[in-house]
Amino acid sequence: MRQSQSVIIYSLLMAGVVLASNILVQYPVQGMVYGISLADLLTWGAFTYPLAFLVNDLTNRQFGPTAARKVVVAGFVVGVAFSFYASVPRIAIASGTAFLVGQFLDITLFNRLRRQSWWKAPLVGSLFGSILDTVLFFSISFAAIFAFIGANDEFALGIAPLFGVFSFMEVPRWVSWALGDLSVKLIFSLVMLLPYGALMTWLRPMRPVNA
Template identity: 55%
Template sequence: MTSTLRVLPFVAAMAIIVAVSNVLVQYPFEHLGLGEILTWGAFTYPVAFLVNDLTNRRFGTGAARRVVLAGFVIAVALSVWLATPRIAIASGSAFLVAQLLDTAVFDRLRGQAWWQAPFVSTLVGSALDTVLFFGLAFSSAFAGIDALFGMEDGSLAFAVPFLGGQAPLWVSLALGDFAVKILIGLAMLAPYGALLSVLRPAPAVR
């Protein structure tokens, strides 16, 4: 059984990344005219997949799931304090489902080329995370969540120009967010590859 102390650094890193991302996702990236399709959170959140994959590589799926669950609890608690309840609910739900999917996909591809498991798992997890998070956090369909906590509607459902037509702002933000997650996911292959010799699989991990 993996010692709790051995995975604490991964838990702490996961909680910090998600909490920071929950705040930054509320702020559009106003540079290069990308304010309507991108938020600052898109640049930080993909690092969570790197933490998950490194935990999975070193300690296996059981430890990775424990890190995800611990990070989920801590991140939601911090998010309730740092962001709105609706953001916290959306972030927690998307985080939990997407990270568990990432864990399963990574394990399935563990024996393939070194880059396949982290990249494919991040790609699939990021897609699901984006759909769940932006759908829950900003779609008008879930505006009632804010009302339950006596808060104003945080919906970003109003239309903006997008690809020659009109789209809800949250949809354009989600697409921009996903594109950046993939780019950051590709960039995260560099530190993952650099740490392969340091974080070798434990004896019990195949």
């Protein structure tokens, strides 16, 4: 299969992941764990979003960072378009910014580590990309300092026990949301090594890679 065709397929996969995540983020995870209400911390979108890093890393491995950036931009366009349609502009701006910056960081780190142990590039890239993505999204969406982008969500800014149960530490609600979301992303950064490892021998680099 030609590179252009493969990049189109990767772009469609990325767009699908982003679209699915933007839809599933509207549905909280129901259940209780050690007295913590998961619905107050997690949505199903947190479980699909890490697939974006897998698609990004597979593209980067096979075709290099230039192709990976094209795939990320495709996901960015779909994500921003849906976010502006389905949510307020502040959330859309936060979503697009976090996705683009987090994915580009993943590309950069992956490219620098690609010749080391097979697991280092995808793991380090997705870990730091996920951290930056989470910090940017929740900060821009809810932190009071970003009120110039759009109105503050007073409920998100309300002070509450961490994760709703740890009364010894009270934080704005959005901080608990961010930590819950990040926890899932970090776990899935490890889980995604399984499909990456399974596919890496099949999706071999097509040519020497340049930044």
